[in-house]
Amino acid sequence: MAVEIRLPTILRPHAGGETTVAAEGATVGELFADLTSQFPGMKGQLLNADGSLHRFVNVYVNDEDIRYLEQLDTKVAGTDQISILPAVAGG
């Protein structure tokens, strides 16, 4: 099932400049596996070496942060809106 993912500006160069891309999967983790196989340059920016979500990345299914759902196991449907945003911080 294809789900639309909205990319932050920092990841768009890896996807030929596209704002949104489609990926296949029934969970956020499956979507990310498909996304990073389509666009390998994103892998190190989204996931840690152990496959967990990078701490400087926030992922939303509709309005919900997946850290407060089931993380990468969060289920998705074709009508869901997935948004990836960088954590923005400094001093």
Added chain:
Amino acid sequence: MLEVPQRLVTEMFAHAIAGLPDEACGLVAGPAGGTRLDVFYPCGNTAASSTLYNVDAGDHLRADRDADERGMEIVGVVHSHTHTEAYPSATDVEQAPDPSWHYLLVSLREPTPSLRSYRIAEGQITETAVSVTD
């Protein structure tokens, strides 16, 4: 050159002052890849600190969607330095996520707030002149 309407400068300074004694932060939107800012989104600082900021992630999502509806993009972040000059700190450089963003700094060190803007790419800081427009 970065064009910033006076209205936005006023909003940024007011948000910075309202956030004291902590640092305040917000996001700015404008035309994609452009050099003009049109909207300032005040955001919560979840670090609640006078030396650190962390843009509230929910505020970021709402700002991103609103900018998208306006046909714009989030093109940068603003934060305040409460007692130091408007220049990126080592932490700012280390944590800057996006080389295409404008990093705006409001300094509250002097009685009158000041605003400066930078690009931060691969650890290098480059100042962008700010032109305040009507």
